[in-house]
Amino acid sequence: MNWLSKPVRGLLLDITGVLYNSGEGDGVAIASSIEAVKRLQASDLKIRFVSNESSNTRAKLAAKLGRLGFEIQEEQLFTPAPAAASYLRQHGLRPHLLVHPGVQDEFAEFDMTDPNCVVMGDAEREFTYQNLNTAFQLLIKLDRPQLITLGYGKYYMETDGLKLDVGAYAKALEYACDIQSLVIGKPNAEYFSAAVADMQLTIDETVMIGDDILSDIGGAQKAGLRGVQVRTGKWRPQWENHPIVTPDGIVDNLAEAVNLLLAQNAA
Amino acid sequence: MAGSLFAVLIDLSGTVYDDDAPIGAAIEAVNRLRRNPRARIRFVTNTTKESISRLHARLVRIGFTIDRDEIFTSLTAAKRFVLQHQLRPMLLLEDVAAEDFEGINRTNPNAVVVGLAPSQLNAERMNEAFRLIQGGAQLVAVYKARYCKRPAGLALGPGPFIQALEYAADTKATVVGKPEKGFFLYALESLEAKISPERCVMIGDGARDDIQGAVDAGMIGILVKTGKYRPGDELTIEGGAFLCDDIAAAVELIERQLFL
Numbered sequence: 205m206n207w208l209s210k211p212v213r214g215l216l217l218d219i220t221g222v223l224y225n226s227g228e229g230d231g232v233a234i235a236s237s238i239e240a241v242k243r244l245q246a247s248d249l250k251i252r253f254v255s256n257e258s259s260n261t262r263a264k265l266a267a268k269l270g271r272l273g274f275e276i277q278e279e280q281l282f283t284p285a286p287a288a289a290s291y292l293r294q295h296g297l298r299p300h301l302l303v304h305p306g307v308q309d310e311f312a313e314f315d316m317t318d319p320n321c322v323v324m325g326d327a328e329r330e331f332t333y334q335n336l337n338t339a340f341q342l343l344i345k346l347d348r349p350q351l352i353t354l355g356y357g358k359y360y361m362e363t364d365g366l367k368l369d370v371g372a373y374a375k376a377l378e379y380a381c382d383i384q385s386l387v388i389g390k391p392n393a394e395y396f397s398a399a400v401a402d403m404q405l406t407i408d409e410t411v412m413i414g415d416d417i418l419s420d421i422g423g424a425q426k427a428g429l430r431g432v433q434v435r436t437g438k439w440r441p442q443w444e445n446h447p448i449v450t451p452d453g454i455v456d457n458l459a460e461a462v463n464l465l466l467a468q469n470a471a
Numbered sequence: 472m473a474g475s476l477f478a479v480l481i482d483l484s485g486t487v488y489d490d491d492a493p494i495g496a497a498i499e500a501v502n503r504l505r506r507n508p509r510a511r512i513r514f515v516t517n518t519t520k521e522s523i524s525r526l527h528a529r530l531v532r533i534g535f536t537i538d539r540d541e542i543f544t545s546l547t548a549a550k551r552f553v554l555q556h557q558l559r560p561m562l563l564l565e566d567v568a569a570e571d572f573e574g575i576n577r578t579n580p581n582a583v584v585v586g587l588a589p590s591q592l593n594a595e596r597m598n599e600a601f602r603l604i605q606g607g608a609q610l611v612a613v614y615k616a617r618y619c620k621r622p623a624g625l626a627l628g629p630g631p632f633i634q635a636l637e638y639a640a641d642t643k644a645t646v647v648g649k650p651e652k653g654f655f656l657y658a659l660e661s662l663e664a665k666i667s668p669e670r671c672v673m674i675g676d677g678a679r680d681d682i683q684g685a686v687d688a689g690m691i692g693i694l695v696k697t698g699k700y701r702p703g704d705e706l707t708i709e710g711g712a713f714l715c716d717d718i719a720a721a722v723e724l725i726e727r728q729l730f731l
Contacts, residue, residue: 331597333589337627340618344625358639359601366605367598372639376631380617 207411207430207452208468214250214405216396216424221415221437222458224272228363233272234436236459241274243462250403252282256355256389258325258370259304262286282399284354284389285310288323291352291388299323302339304330320346325354326370336376343381351377355389391423413461415439422449432461475509477730478666480658480685482675483516485698486718488533494697496719498534503722509730511662517545517614517648523571543658545614545648546571549584551657552611552647558582561603563591586613587629597632604640614648650680652688672729674721678704686710691729693721
C-alpha cells in the first residue's frame, strides 16, 4: 500500500459512506468507524471531515454525527457553505441565496440587499419555478453573471427515492444564462487544498479517505493528495480495477486505514 | 390534382399578430390564401401554456377567420409523437395544456413530456419525472426555449428544466417543437394531403426559431421583417430563404412567383 510510503500528518475524511450510511432519520453509523474516529482524535493527526453537504450548518451536522456516536468538533467539519462564504468575502461579492433554509446562517454576515451573484446549494423543496426564475432574472441582468454552487452532484438517494441534486439545477441556470458555474466542493482541487490549508498542513503530508472513487479519490489525486478508497458506502467490486482512477490504497473500511496508519506512525 | 397543391405554414405571434392586433394587412393576406384552391394552411406556434381553444379564441377576437383545427402547436406535435410511439406520458404541463392530452393513457408512465409549466416545474414533480427517466422512460421536450418574454420581463422557459433532467439522467430529450425540423414535418403531415416539403412554404419572423428548421426539412422559407426580426437575420439562414416586409408581401410572393 504505497499511501504509507510517505509521512502522513493529516487526514481528510469523507463523511457519507465512510462514517455512516444515509437512511431513515440520521442514518446508520458504520460501526467500526466510531472507534476509528475516536483513535484518530486521540492521536497527533490533524483531521477534517470533508463533505459536499449543503442542507445543514456545521453545527447541525456535528450534532447529527454526535447522535450517531461520533466524537467530532464543529471546527473539524469542512463543508461548501463556509468555503463559499470565504470566497464571497475575498471577492467582495454580495449573494442572492438559493439554498436550503438550514444553511442560510452560514451567510448571515452578508448584506443581501443588492446582490451581484447567486449562490446555489441543494435547496430541496426551495427548488421551485419561482425561486429559480428569480435567480435567473438577477443573473441575466448582471454584466458579469456569477453562479456559485455548493457541490455539483447530479442526484442522490434518500429513503423515499432518488432526488435531483444542486448540479442538475445549476445546469438549468447555466443553460438559461449561457454561463458556467463556479463549483465549491468535491471534486474541485481548490476545495481539497483549502481543507488542507485549514489544518495548516501541506498537500504532501495529507491523505484523503473516501468512498466515491471519482469525486473523492480522483478529485483528491488531481489536487496532489494521496487518495485511499474504502470498500463501504458507494463502493463497487469492479473498482478494484477502475479504468480511470487508481487509488493509492484500497481498504475495507475507515478502521482498517486508521489501524494501518497508527501502527506505522507508532513504529 | 394533388400535385398542384401546396402548403403554407404560418407562424402566429410576430408574423400575423402582435399584442392584440393584426400585423399590417394580415387578415386579408390569410383570406387571400384561403381563396386559392390549391393552398393548404396551418398556423404554427410553440406556445404551451395556452391550449389550442384559448389561442383560437384570441385570434378570432382579433378578427381572423380561422378554424381550431388549422392551428398546429408544439403541443399538437407532442401529442402526435406520443400517439405515434404509443407512449404513456407523465405530463409536466399546466392543466390547460394537459387538456389537449385527454384520452391518452397515462397510467404506468414510460415517458415524460415537459413544457412550460411553472406550477409543475418544482422539486417534487421534477424528482418524480427524474425517477421515471432513470427507470427508462423517454424524455420528450415540447420545445427547449431558454427563456421567454413576459410583460414583466424575461422568464425561464422549459429548456433549463429539460437540461437539468438530461444532465442528471445522462440522456437527451427528443424535442418535438420548433425549431426542430420534425415539428415542421409533423405540421405538414397534419394536412393529410400528401404534399411534399418542396411544395411547402414556412412564413415566420424568427430566422432561427421559424425558418431554419423548415429549410432543414426541405421546405421554402420566407422570413418577414416584423415581430422579432433584426436586420441581418436573413444572412444567418443556412440554405437560404426569401425575405419579405410582412405576411401580406409573403403571400404576394407565393401567389405571384412561387406557386403561380
